[in-house]
Amino acid sequence: MTATKEMIVAAREAASLAYVPYSHFPVGAAFLTADGQVIKGCNIENASFGLSNCAERTAIFKAISEGVKDFDALYVFGETEEPISPCGACRQVLAEFCPADMPVYLISKDDKVKETSVEGLLPYSFKSLD
Numbered sequence: 001m002t003a004t005k006e007m008i009v010a011a012r013e014a015a016s017l018a019y020v021p022y023s024h025f026p027v028g029a030a031f032l033t034a035d036g037q038v039i040k041g042c043n044i045e046n047a048s049f050g051l052s053n054c055a056e057r058t059a060i061f062k063a064i065s066e067g068v069k070d071f072d073a074l075y076v077f078g079e080t081e082e083p084i085s086p087c088g089a090c091r092q093v094l095a096e097f098c099p100a101d102m103p104v105y106l107i108s109k110d111d112k113v114k115e116t117s118v119e120g121l122l123p124y125s126f127k128s129l130d
C-alpha cells in the first residue's frame with residue numbers, strides 16, 4: 001500500500017481544527033476504513049494539561065464510538081521538519097484496535113512521508129485478549 005494524496009490532505013485538514021492554545025502544535029489524524037470512509041481527528045488541549053487528547057486518539061475514539069472498527073490505514077500530520085512520531089499512549093491505543101500490520105503514514109510539514117505500521121510503532125505490545 002502507498003500513501004495517497006487525498007488522505008495526506010485529509011490529515012492536514014484535520015490538523016486545521018486542532019484546539020492548541022497551550023502548545024501551538026496542531027496535529028491531524030485520518031483513518032481510512034475498509035468501506036472507504038475517512039475519519040478525522042485533531043488534538044484537543046485543556047487548561048489542565050494532562051487532560052489533552054492527541055489527534056490519533058480523537059480519531060480512533062470517534063470511529064469506535066460510531067461502530068467503525070475495520071481500519072485500513074492511518075495518516076498523521078504534524079508541523080514537524082521530519083515526519084511526526086506518535087506518543088506512547090496513542091501507540092498503545094492503536095495496538096488495541098488496529099491490525100498489527102496496518103500501514104501508518106507519518107507526515108511532516110513539507111509532506112515528507114514515513115511509512116510504518118502499528119507493530120512498527122509498538123513492537124511486542126501489551127494485549128490482554130487473545
Ligand SMILES: O=c1ccn([C@H]2C[C@H](O)[C@@H](CO)O2)c(=O)[nH]1
Pocket residue numbers: 020023025026027042043044045052053054055056076084085086087090
Ligand atoms: O503524535 C502526536 C504528538 C503530539 N500530539 C499533541 C499533543 C499535544 O496537544 C501537542 C504537543 O505535544 O501535540 C498529537 O496530537 N499527536
Ligand SMILES: [Zn+2]
Pocket residue numbers: 054055056057086087088089090091
Ligand atoms: Zn498521542
